[in-house]
Amino acid sequence: DIQMTQSPSTLSASVGDRVTITCRASQSVSTWLAWYQQKPGKAPNLLIYKASTLESGVPSRFSGSGSGTEFTLTISSLQPDDFATYYCQQYNNYWTFGQGTKVEIK
Amino acid sequence: VQLVESGGGLVKPGGSLRLSCAASGFTFSTYSMNWVRLAPGKGLEWVSSISSSSNYIYYADSLKGRFTISRDNAKNSLFLQMNSLRVEDTAIYYCARDSRRGTREFDSWGQGTPVTVSS
Numbered sequence: 001d002i003q004m005t006q007s008p009s010t011l012s013a014s015v016g017d018r019v020t021i022t023c024r025a026s027q028s029v030s031t032w033l034a035w036y037q038q039k040p041g042k043a044p045n046l047l048i049y050k051a052s053t054l055e056s057g058v059p060s061r062f063s064g065s066g067s068g069t070e071f072t073l074t075i076s077s078l079q080p081d082d083f084a085t086y087y088c089q090q091y092n093n094y095w096t097f098g099q100g101t102k103v104e105i106k
Numbered sequence: 107v108q109l110v111e112s113g114g115g116l117v118k119p120g121g122s123l124r125l126s127c128a129a130s131g132f133t134f135s136t137y138s139m140n141w142v143r144l145a146p147g148k149g150l151e152w153v154s155s156i157s158s159s160s161n162y163i164y165y166a167d168s169l170k171g172r173f174t175i176s177r178d179n180a181k182n183s184l185f186l187q188m189n190s191l192r193v194e195d196t197a198i199y200y201c202a203r204d205s206r207r208g209t210r211e212f213d214s215w216g217q218g219t220p221v222t223v224s225s
């Protein structure tokens with residue numbers, strides 16, 4: 001099984017901050033990596049697929065990079081609507097999610 | 107695209123539940139579908155996947171044969187039969203669609219149905 005490890009688990013930030021979340025895979029997943037945003041009581045929402053491609057309708061302040069085993073999600077300027085939990089997901093070999101990163105208001 | 111789950115509820119350990127997911131707004135029969143769960147205080151966990159014609163079915167190792175995924179393309183519906191339920195199966199269960207691009211990320215999700223396993 002491929003394990004996905006996100007860091008940090010919790011991140012405190014202010015509106016306007018640049019935020020970076022890291023996701024590491026236990027073995028290479030090539031670029032078969034997605035990022036999701038989830039707010040309490042809501043369904044997850046796909047932000048980025050194939051490591052760096054922005055899903056339609058997602059604001060351009062979100063970006064993804066990486067390949068192999070190391071990936072990052074960056075929010076260039078944090079907005080009030082961005083306070084949520086973020087998950088990475090590999091889909092190279094079945095599907096595995098990271099444990100999540102909660103972005104909190106500082 | 108709309109996915110609406112139902113069938114969740116309170117069940118005793120060892121009991122069974124059958125979850126349903128009603129799909130609309132897209133050609134259901136051409137998409138692989140999935141179940142994902144979110145346990146209290148935990149992260150998302152992939153549960154199971156079924157291909158468009160039910161030819162390929164996959165389960166998370168942690169389920170140990172207790173769950174069965176199925177679909178009825180004529181009724182645009184996805185199902186998850188859950189047997190021998192355990193306290194640790196308590197979660198919100200989401201159905202999710204494979205991407206419209208044919209790749210295996212999940213581009214549409216239902217709002218989830220809660221399952222509570224407790225005596």
